[in-house]
Amino acid sequence: MQVYEAPLRDMRFVIHELHQDDGFGNLEALEEFSPDLVDAVLEEAAKVAQEVLLPLNRSGDIEGCVLENGVVRTPKGFKEAYEMFRDGGWCALASDPEWGGQGLPEAVNKMTEEMICSANLSFSLYPGLTHGGTTAIEAYASEDLKQFYLPKMVSGEWSGTMCLTEPHCGTDLGMLRTKAVPQEDGSYKLTGAKIFISAGEHDLTPNIVHLVLARLPNAPEGVKGISLFLVPKYLPKDDGTPGPSNGVSVAAIEHKMGLKASATCQLNFDDSTGWIVGKPGKGMEAMFKMMNTERVSVGVQGLGVGEAAYQSAVYYAKDRLQGRSLSGVKNPNGPADPIIVHPDVRRMLMTMRAYNEGCRALGGWVSRALDAEKHATDPAVKQNAEDFIALMTPVVKALFTDLGHESANLAVQVYGGHGYIAESGVEQYARDARIAMIYEGTNGIQALDLVGRKMPAHMGRYLRSFFHPVSAFVEANKADAQFGPMIAALEKAFGALQLSTGTIAQKGMKDPEEAGAAATDYLRLMGLVAMAYCFAKSALIARDRLGEGSEDAGFYKAKLATVQFYFDRILPQATAAFLAIKAGKASMMALEDAAF
Template identity: 60%
Template sequence: MASYTAPLRDMRFLLNEFVDPERLRALPGCAEIGPDLVDPILDQAATLCSEVLFPINRSGDEEGCTLANGTVSTPAGFKEAWAQFRDGGWPSLACDPEYGGQGIPKSVGLLIEEMICSANMSFGMYPGLSHGAYSALLKHGTDELRATYLEKLVSGEWMGTMCLTEPQCGTDLGLIRTRAIPAEDGSFRITGNKIFISAGEHDLSENILHLVLAKLPDAPPGTRGISLFLVPKFLPTPDGRPGARNGVTCTGLEHKMGIKASATCALAFEDAQGWLVGRPHKGLSAMFTMMNEARLSVGVQGLGLAEVSYQNAVAYARERLQGRALNGSANTDKPADPILVHPDVRRMLLTMRAEIEGCRALAMWVSLEQDIATLHPDAATREAADDLVQLMTPIIKAYLTDVGWEATAMGMQVLGGHGYIRDWGMEQFVRDARIAQIYEGTNGIQALDLVGRKMGAHTGRYLRRFFHPVLAYIEAKSENEPLGEFILPLSKAFGRLQQATAELARRGFSDPFEAGAGASDYLKLFGLTALAYVWTRMAEIALQKPDDDFYRAKLATARFFMARILPRSTGHAAAVMAGGATLRAMEDAMF
């Protein structure tokens, strides 16, 4: 009974008004990126998602994937949907034209990623993993590897994975046991076991390219000894077709809480032939090309599921008749009023909407900086943009996926008992959203990355890429009276963030436990401040168009965010300032 319609009006507002479209069009290869080119792409993507992907979302969840004799079958309709997706050129959209891609920038591709995640998150896992493999090979692969594999990945004929986790290690990749032995022909023989491998085996494409972390015989200990290898499921023939089966076998499928139509596999590599990607013992840095991109995409997964849950919660709240409005009947001709009139229902819906639209704007801002970091001809400009992307990646991954969990749970709550019943589709959004807080580095790990790596990087240079433009904006708009109702709460939240940053840096310098103790609250404080910044910018635009319902709704949502959500920043700031004493006080044996 659920439905999905892509939020194209809001997406176009962000692309054409919120981010500076001229900055995007000034980049090499982006001169034609404007409404005439992009609008039809967004329209076609919306149709694909609502008419092809969303109708197989629930059935895919109920059927799941199956494993028989080492072969995984995806649910009914997935092969046909993938063929339509592939033939429509969607895998190549944001890829390099040199390898058959269409060269659409990340900031446009992100909007389509969101649509796919709203419509069918399980389906979106397959092209998402492939694009990550493409990015790693594009940046780190040899000319021979790029010539052999990239066009196949770009076209969607072949697909990719990343293979990191092993039974004894997830976050601590220095503990991996998979080995790579050099062969006389310049390749390597890979042996080991990997688990939790998304899209590790399936029937959607004729070949699967695994990017595998392993250790060479002379590897130094820990993460300094990790190398990255390309291991195809089938070894390519000289004419580019799948040839002999490589030593890669799916030994099991995980039975998961959600994303059941995504094949999450255990893989055994037994003397499998592979090729080094990047330099020996530098595989982790090469793999982070995939992981950082994946972390931004996982944030968008949370956003996409929040959006579809919001849409269905609003539709239900308009139609469900229960009780009377507290200040008198709103519909005297009916036996009860729609639940949309009740304050707590409105609170939940506005919370969802304010978080969703703020997170979408934040993701768009960062994705434009990612385009600049990739495409801009000036090295200093690329570095500045990449600094901001590096800083904001853990925040987007963690904050947006937390929003996905909170919003899908609220959406289910709006429907009450019906939300808990499978027939209405809301409980699937909750189950699917939960994994996004866990994989690609748990949200606690993202907080440690922010505090432990990003906060002090280059003597605070990453932080300055956010702090300086936000402070400059606050100062420039401080005399703008109509904008004052937004600038003042933004300024207060920004001050709390500055204070928390200084205190956490001071404590963490002498005691890493203190940095870790405040990390999660610091990330949430940072995320709320970033959302306050983008909401203020959106409000500034909306104030100029008071007679248009779209902009009036923007202002109403911005005011709700400032009044009802941003105050959470006070609590997170207080928790950071409290330090880690209460975390130390409990003796281990008392837990």
């Protein structure tokens, strides 16, 4: 059974308590968003997620999207839900007020995204991609394009997509073939085919604004020859309403493993009119503005599914009667005890819980940096925020989606045979979560980005944005009478991360394959340390609140239990990652291609 109640208490903990000392707060531009206002927004978002979107999750998966006469029909109820979502201002939550947005902090927006993804991941892609598109347009488009398109996209009246992948090229975008031919009026005519385009066609909005990567005539080979173009589905009339078709057609919709209520399309552009966004040959720069925003949001997708899977598993574990507790009967009036009494079921539930709370804590830290990057007036704070975001974006995208998929699979395991059949609803979480490890750059690509670009950038400057606060925290708290052993475990894992950084830097300079072989383990190691740091801070805060006699003692006691489980049962994975990194590439690359 799909069960979800927004984890508002933990969200408030992350927003209001956990990261107050990170240097990214106290932003003058966000002063109006008081804790009471933030809490009210989160509570209303929870109602939308639970009451409007969750009931459509399983029915949308069963019905899916349908292509009829060149038009994609979304499942029953999606159009009405989208209209309610749009009219409620949820599309515009974190967008700039200049374009009709509400300007809320990203720290709040990402929590809202988590709730939407938990309730209905397929639905989340429609407004989510539009928000990413507005980011690129706002940063790089001409003033005319911004004035015309941003108000409609920010409000959700029109939606947006990103069109990168072609049948012959995915990650290697330097191979793309879509052409853009300049016209006398300053526009361009685009011709080509794109695949795997999420929300590429649907019936939720009257127009769709595609951001398309294409090549100008005589453009150089590779990524340096790629430009970005804004191509609407319908050419707007002078009054802003959709006009004639713009030569954008749907060749097919993909039949997928999951996310069946999200239309993933094959699109053809046939002399479609578009306008350049940014400078010629700088399309990747502009597109990455959108993709980096989306990569953090994709990480939140993993967290969202993980939370819904966890709650559904807890519901079942408390209800399902099987066997007796190893320590004695717990349900004497029933034929058996609920399976939540069994240690291995507890192992799975606690693993999921720790993954979710750890990701939420780390995601909250990154979200605060996103706010500081945009609003900080101190150049040093802004630079530190930019560095931290650059470093942590691949970690958030890859780690959160890995762990979200693992949680979804654990939920199926908790349900046993009932989890494997569709009626329970939890197998949908496993199917839906899988794509997040692939799109917006596979998790292997995220790891390569971390070790190949982010780690060595500016002589390791990005690393300092993370290493320095962890080091300072360890030094300040390792003598703590109660949590000294926990801080020591953090220090040990952090030391392994530092040694691994040096090992990869040294080996990678001589042999890039050594860095590539270590990349995935290094990303996991950094993520484990980052979550351990957040959890250790959480433990100190929880102890203080309990000492103060908090009325919410149950929450803080549960937080301490989750923290202890993380350090006992999950952080030891850091040692395995460190040993794998030390082993190098030899055994990984030894087998001849023909022997596979």
